[in-house]
Amino acid sequence: MADMRLDVRELEGWYGESHVLHGASLQVKRGEIVTLLGRNGAGKTSTMRALAGVMRKRRGSATFDGRDLLATPPHRVAHLGLGFVPEERGIFASLTVRENLMLPPVIRPGGWTVEAIEDLFPNLKGRDTTFGTRLSGGEQQMLAIARILRTGCDFILLDEPTEGLAPVIVEQIGKALIRLKEKGFTVLLVEQNLNFARGAADRHYVMEQGRIVDEFENDSMSANMDKLNRYLGI
Ligand SMILES: Nc1ncnc2c1ncn2[C@@H]1O[C@H](COP(=O)(O)OP(=O)(O)OP(=O)(O)O)[C@@H](O)[C@H]1O
Numbered sequence: 001m002a003d004m005r006l007d008v009r010e011l012e013g014w015y016g017e018s019h020v021l022h023g024a025s026l027q028v029k030r031g032e033i034v035t036l037l038g039r040n041g042a043g044k045t046s047t048m049r050a051l052a053g054v055m056r057k058r059r060g061s062a063t064f065d066g067r068d069l070l071a072t073p074p075h076r077v078a079h080l081g082l083g084f085v086p087e088e089r090g091i092f093a094s095l096t097v098r099e100n101l102m103l104p105p106v107i108r109p110g111g112w113t114v115e116a117i118e119d120l121f122p123n124l125k126g127r128d129t130t131f132g133t134r135l136s137g138g139e140q141q142m143l144a145i146a147r148i149l150r151t152g153c154d155f156i157l158l159d160e161p162t163e164g165l166a167p168v169i170v171e172q173i174g175k176a177l178i179r180l181k182e183k184g185f186t187v188l189l190v191e192q193n194l195n196f197a198r199g200a201a202d203r204h205y206v207m208e209q210g211r212i213v214d215e216f217e218n219d220s221m222s223a224n225m226d227k228l229n230r231y232l233g234i
Pocket residue numbers: 015018020038039040041042043044045046047
């Protein structure tokens with residue numbers, strides 16, 4: 001199906017001898033924002049790492065735009081158009097905003113200009129020479145997303161972008177995600193903040209013990225709230 005971008009079937013994954021993904025299956029279609037919800041330790045981050053190629057010991061299948069993702073070396077994954085923004089953000093404290101932004105090369109057509117990035121994240125405007133150490137958590141998150149946009153990817157694996165951020169910043173990141181969707185981006189998002197997830201996503205998967213155990217359309221989230229709260233232990 002041409003609309004299918006990411007098709008993951010029975011994905012298993014290990015950290016050394018530790019088996020943490022136990023047959024996760026999920027699909028993401030073009031232009032969708034899809035979340036992975038679940039308790040701490042359910043395997044959400046590990047799923048992202050397995051897809052990005054950071055976790056190397058994997059089994060099952062994962063295709064991205066019809067290509068075999070598990071057979072793609074990690075340094076080639078971005079060339080397919082799949083960008084990974086990890087939970088830890090990876091902003092270099094000793095580099096300036098501009099240096100952090102310019103660190104990854106533009107590897108595909110469609111890489112964003114600095115002007116377009118500053119239009120999406122006005123907080124980064126005029127901060128070119130500010131060092132990473134002086135950025136707030138929210139600014140670091142924006143810069144981490146911005147850096148991936150510059151490479152030219154159009155599918156983002158986004159791990160807990162709102163973690164530890166003030167509500168006003170969470171709202172700005174939510175608006176940016178909606179704008180990215182309007183521009184045709186596809187996003188797989190790990191999120192603990194249900195309000196944020198509801199505001200941004202089309203669909204939600206629930207993970208437990210390294211597997212996908214349920215799926216909801218965003219429109220039916222309210223109707224499934226009791227079940228969801230049980231899954232998340234809220
Ligand atoms: N580097 C690692 N080495 C070994 N085990 C790990 C490592 N990172 C995570 N795990 C284990 O893998 C399992 C899945 O963790 P993962 O971080 O993917 O969960 P998560 O759903 O993202 O939760 P969280 O929100 O707490 O990050 C957990 O049992 C965790 O303890």
